[in-house]
Amino acid sequence: MKRYLLPLLLITGFASAQSPLVEQARNYRKANENALLSEFMGLLSIPNVVYDTIGIQKTATYIVKMMEARGIKTQLLDATTKGVPPAVYGEVNVPNATKTVIFYAHYDGQPVNPNQWAEGIEPFKSVFLDASLEKGGKIIPAPKANEKINPEWRIYGRSASDDKAGVFSILTAYEVLTKLGIQPSVNIKFFFEGEEEAGSTHLSEILEKHKDKLKSDLWVICDGPVHQSGKKQVVFGVRGDVNMEVKVYASKRPLHSGHYGNWAPNPAMLLSKLLASMKDDNGRVLIKDFYDDVVPFTETEKKAIAKVPPVDEQMRNELGFMRAEGGGKSLVELINLPSLNINGISSANVGKMAANVIPVSATAALDLRLVLGNDAQRQAQKVIDHIKAQGYYVTQNESITDEERMKYPLIARVTTGKGYNAQRTKMDLPIAQNVIKAVKSSTNEEVVLMPSLGGSLPLFLFEKYLATPTITVPIANHDNNQHAENENIRIQNIWNGIETYVALMKM
Missing domain, CATH: 3.40.630.10 (Zn peptidases)
Incomplete structure (x- = not known):
């Protein structure tokens, strides 16, 4: 027994x-x-950005x-x-x-x-709020020496x-x-x-x-x-991670969109199509062999996952979107699969700085999350192979030569971080x-x-x-906003x- x-x-x-x-x-x-x-x-209060040696x-x-x-x-x-x-x-x-x-x-x-943080909140001048910003929280004075502390208050600041x-x-x-x-x-x-x-x-x-x-x-x-x-x-366990940067090139200088539009290649459009080729409408990665080396869960792990409280509806309402990716799979199922995320895209300017130009390049930062069985560099190579299969000449060099420009219709510079594997x-x-x-x-x-x-x-x-x-x-x-603006900690979570x-x- x-x-x-x-x-x-x-x-x-x-x-x-x-x-x-x-x-x-x-x-x-x-x-x-x-x-x-x-x-x-x-x-x-001490600045601790990872690249700030003094902080x-x-x-x-x-x-x-x-x-x-x-x-x-x-x-x-x-x-x-x-x-x-x-x-x-x-x-x-x-x-x-x-x-x-x-x-x-x-x-x-x-x-x-700092410009992305809410008014009155600075990353390293931490402040108290009486609730989360999403629930209408307001900045309040720091509690005095013997003042009662409400455990639902939040402290806002980087690394809180x-x-x-x-x-x-x-x-x-x-x-x-x-x-x-x-x-x-x-x-x-x-x-x-x-x-x-x-x-x-x-x-x-x-x-x-x-x-x-x-x-x-x-x-x-x-x-x-x-x-x-x-x-x-x-x-x-945790997922592994490896970051990549994909930069697509077109003309050597910015071009007037009226004089050259419909003729000169637009790198932002090229990059958008390239990224779209990597995932289907349900968010499943289409890159060859992307899921093939995943180590399956044991029966004990499967039973544990089945017991995890469902939070999909709660989180969709909280985050404000109706349709989730995954083709009907739950959040807990999907975070246990390899993923490909676009962390950011950059090409020329937008808003008040936008100009009627065809940019010279477009760049995307990619984040690959890995599960047990994936190897960071092998997973990144699958992405590179996919880019090549879309007709791109791939290089790691920042400078593109005239010879390369005239030889290859599609050029992408791809760099890969060191990354690390998952553990369980x-x-x-x-x-x-x-x-x-x-x-x-x-x-x-x-x-x-x-x-x-x-x-x-x-x-x-x-x-x-x-x-x-x-x-x-x-x-x-x-809901702590880690890695983003307005990072916070609920005081009760500290006590817990x-x-x-x-x-x-x-x-």
Whole structure:
């Protein structure tokens, strides 16, 4: 009988039983939440765009001070390549602990265009709103020292949710345990990366260079949102990611659209047709062999997916569109397939800057999300082969020669990022069982068990270089606008995140 208990519990969930520890953590937070948020706002005020070297250094320094204030032995782990943002590392050895868990988040953020943010909201001058902007939220003064904080308020600012909230929640969870005089049940290591939003290009160097220090039984990843239903979720995998840029060329100089229209090729039109050839009307990718190397789900994973609360209608109403892609497949099904997304298109100008010209080129940024079985470079090559099959001469050179222009009717420059592959941890591992129990102990609601997240993280590197499984336990609200303007975090999600990580440190 017992040997069948694990898969059953894994799929159906555990009975609601919020632990007394969570109540203790909540009481501590309530008594100190103004000071806690003040520290968080200080972290948010530091510019942390991944390519801003000075801002990244200041952010790392602030985190080191946060850790030292909590009594954590701390150091910076550098890569082999010089000038790479270091990982902020710390460790706590617990007497008699038999397991070691590394808690991961990243402290760098996506680039920002302040002009795209709502009036009164600046990316690194974080502000409080009494609700989300989509629900008519208004800017309110920052709460004073003993003012009651409404958990439905939002904090708006770059990295408020992705992923400074993760850094803060992990460190505050450890603070709560120490202040309560409660010893963690596992040895704890902290690892805060500074290059995630640039694709973690040098993470492998850091892992390999410091692999002896980074030995553990599990990595717990704090990144991404909770389920759209609002329920906490435990995620056992992530998609991989690789970016491409496709630039189509036409005339050597811009042309008057009246004098040369209908005769000179228009690169914007050429690129539009090329992109349209890549997907059908239901959003299915038409590129040859695009789906062929996908590793299918196990029966356990299929049963878990069947239990995920449906949110398609909720999200269509929330986002304001009637017809979804996918030919009738659900959101949870589609995020577990490889995807091809157009991140942006550029060719000449629009709006008040528009001119009656035929542009010289048109560029598209593509984002390929990968699932288990896909290889980043192999998947990108499929796209390149498709472009060639449409009659294009493909080059990687920025400068197109006159000889090439006169030899080839269709010319495209295609560049591919390094990218990384997908990762998935088996759901029936004993340590996965411990994680599920811990997260469940922090809530009275059912916990969503997700075989893979739609987003991407380079988690396959932890298996490749350290032979260690990873499990993601996200905390942010699903409508947090990560990577975009008006990024935000709902305060209750911060509080829930602290409680979740308190439970994980005692699993």
